[in-house]
Amino acid sequence: MNDTLLPxxxxxxxxxSPFNQLPDEVLDAIASEASILYLAAQDSLPIEPESKHYLYILRSGEVEQRNPDGSLRSRLGTKDIFGFSLHQSQDHPSYRVNALKNSLLYRFNYTELLRAVADYPRVSEQLALSANQRLNSSINVKFSGEKSLFFQKISTVASHNIVVAPSAMSIKEVAYQMRHEHACSCCVIVDQEQLQGMVTDKDMTKRVVALGVDTSQPISTIMTRSPHTIAQDELVLSAMQMMMQYQIQNIPVLNDQQQVMGVITPQQLVHKHSIQAVFLIEKITxxxxxxxxxxxxVERQAIFEAMAESDLPGQVxxxxxxxxxxxxxxxLLGMAETVFGKPPCDYVWIAAGSHARKEIHxxxxxxxxLILDDTATESDQMFFHHVAMYVCKGLDQCGYAVCSGRFMATVARWCQRVEIWQHYYRKWAKNPEYEMLLNLTVYLDIRPIYGNQALFEKVDQYRLQQVTHNHKLMAALVRNTLRTRPPLGIFNHVVLEKNGANQNKLNIKRSAIGCLVDLARIYTLYEGGDPLNTEERIQFAKDQGVINEQSALDLLGTYQFINQLRYSHHLKCLRNGEPVSNYLDPNQFGSFDRQHLKDAFRIISGFQDAIKxxxxx
Known part of the structure; x- marks a missing residue:
């Protein structure tokens, strides 16, 4: 390069970014190896020999990338980075680059560039050949301080020091093992690897010693049957919530095969981590x-801000x-029962959509x-209508806005008996027309919150039966999700909101997050899977062989990156005193932020084409 152009x-x-993270001497060395290319409007970038791999930076102008079939891959503007390889590979199918305007480009030998930045891992990761690796390099995850314990998985803190006994073992033998063999406070009762019950040292005092029970009797006579349990992948905070909600102190921890792998207790947490469990959840109760x-x-918002500032994973x-x-x-439901009296029949309150998936922001x-017992009368339904009005109004006061589509228990249609809910799923699954499909999309993801869980299980099992291997329904869901395609063009030209207060903003929920949620849902439901969380669904699809490992990594990396981008935007809204929204201003993105987004959008678009x-x- 001409030395006069080097500065x-x-x-x-x-x-x-990420070049701005490099010292001047490294930048000078990289710049000295750059080639300067000029493309007139309508010109195409020459395809280099397969042995050559280049990275390009657009200094000025506009270009577009076209796939071999002529479809748009991306449109790029000033400071956008592309290339790595224009040749066929798993991550980068061959494509052509055409100039839309007179354009000036800098070209760098990709292999030499990586050597130049080898001592700067943060930079080299963001210049990686794999789009997934580039996205992951932009995801910041921090776990620090004592409070981080509550955002870790149960499996990391569960105690394995626990007595496991068959239901026929005598009370005396169980007590001996608890006291002398393991020196622990509880015993789980297991027959044929399935949990039957649990006994604690307090149970021994209250149910055996105080009542003078014969200790030769089997432990099953005094055990707590069907105790509350928690999965090993849940957060420690979930266990704390369960302890406070049900006033319990020992929770068996189950692995993926529903087998007991340990126990978690508040005493154990305090002993190991010197933490006092004083949380917003406890205040609410x-x-x-x-x-x-x-x-x-207000404290709910403060907790969100603290987590977002700590760059905790979006899933957490x-x-x-x-x-x-x-x-x-x-x-609120407990308070409603106090206000309106004892419910006239069994019921269960369910969450749907993102709340059911545990993806709340x-x-x-x-x-x-609401799901009601099949014995519910019209009078009973009126009772639950008043309960629903009380709860939904209360939630609105607490910052959870009413649904604009009215998918709430206050609407008579969504406060029905088990048999009616089963009828809904049967009708939706067999006739996936637009209105029915919209209803089904909302209630495809459901989770029990309060009440008789057996009612929920009747409906949920029927839901899964109706959607599993239902090709007609899945095809309708695919067509529905393809109505929204991720933007592949230059942000300030053709891909943004065009009307209303959010004109020229990027709707990150509709353009990306919704697409990823839909993809993971379709992959999982078609195979009869019951995971709800999007990341868990992607993992399920990989485990079932529906997608390969690389595809799962691409989807997970994209989803995690997009979610962190959304949460960072929400945090910025709060700091600026603005309403929290999903509309991002592209003018706030740096060049590499745009590059990451374009990587993410291309990955989403590719999966949409594959599922189509x-x-x-």
């Missing part, structure tokens, strides 16, 4: 009025916010419903 190239690189509950909404933030949402709902609204072919849409 100009170096200065330009300093304005672009002690509220006795709507006014008291409403005051807790969603789970914690969902736990708080659950607790608000459960407390500060802008989430209400999606809920799979279901023949």
């Amino acid at each position: 100009n190239v170096t200065s330009f690189l300093k304005s672009i 002690h509220c006795q009025s709507l006014d008291e509950l409403e005051k807790q909404a 933030i969603g789970q914690v916010m969902s736990l708080i949402y659950d607790t608000f709902t459960q407390q 500060l802008a989430s609204d209400q999606d809920n419903a 072919m799979k279901f023949g849409c």
Whole structure:
């Protein structure tokens, strides 16, 4: 390169991430190896020999990338980065680059560039050949301080020091093992690897010693049957919520095969980590009025801000916010029963949509419903209508806005007996027309919050039966999700909202998150899977062989990156005193942020094309 041009190239690189993280001497060395290319409008970038791999940076102008079939891959503008290889590979199918305007480009030998930045891992990761690796390099995850314990998985803190005994073992033998063999406070009762019950040292005192029970009797006579359990992949915070909600102190931890792998207790947490369990969740459970509950909404926002500032994984933030949402709902339902009296029949309150998936954020609204016992009368339904009005109004006061589509238990249609809900799923699954499909899409993801879980299981099992291997339904769901395609063009030209207050903004929920949620849901439901969380669904699809490992990594990396982008935007809204929204201003993105987004959009678009072919849409 002409030495007179070197300062100009170096200065330009300093304005672009990740090059702005490099010292001047490294930038000078990189700039000195740059080639300068000029493309007139309508010109195409020459295809280099397969042995050559280049990275290009657009200094000025506009270009577009076209796939071999002529479809748009991406449109790029000033400071956008592309290339790595224009040749066929798993991550980068061959494509052509055409200039839309007169364009000036800097070209760098990709292999030499990686050597130049080898001592700077953060930079080299963001220049990786794999789009998934580039996205992952932009995801910041921090776990620090004592409070981080509550955002870790149960499996990391569960105690394995626990007595496991068959139901026929005598009370005396179990007590001996608890006291002398393991020196622990509880025993789980297991027959044929399935949990039957649990006994604690307090049970021994209250149910055996105090009542003078013959200790030669089997332990099954005094055990707590069907105890509350928790999965090993749940957050420690979930266990704390369960302890407070049900006033229990010993929770068996189950692995993926529903086998006991340990136990978690509050004493153990305090002993190991010197933490006092004083949380918003506990405060909510002690509220006795709507006014008291409403005051807790401010702390809910503070907790979100703390998590977002700590760059916790999006899945963790969603789970914690969902736990708080659950607790608000459960407390309101308990208060409603006090106000209106004992329910006339069994019922269960369910969450739907993102709340059911445990993907809640500060802008989430209400999606809920009521399932009533089949004995419910019209009079009973009127009782539950009043309960629903009380709860939904209370949630609105606590910051959970009413659903604009009215998918709430206050609507008579969504407060029905088990048999009616089963009829709904049967009708939706057999005739996936637009209105029915919209209803089904909302209530495809459901989770029990409060009440008789057996009623929920009847409906949920029927739901799964109706959707599993239902090709007609899945094809309809695919066509529905293909109505929204991720933007592949230059942000300030053709891909943004065009009307209303959010004109020229990027709707990250509709353009990306919704697409990923739909893809994971379709993959999972077609195979009869019951995971709800999007990341868990992607993992399920990989485990079932529906997608390969690389595809799962691409989907997970994309989803995690997009979610972190959304949560960072929500945090910025709060700091600026603005309403929390999903509309992002592209003018706030740096060049590499745009590059990451384009990587993410291309990955989503590719999976949309693949699922379209799979279901023949």
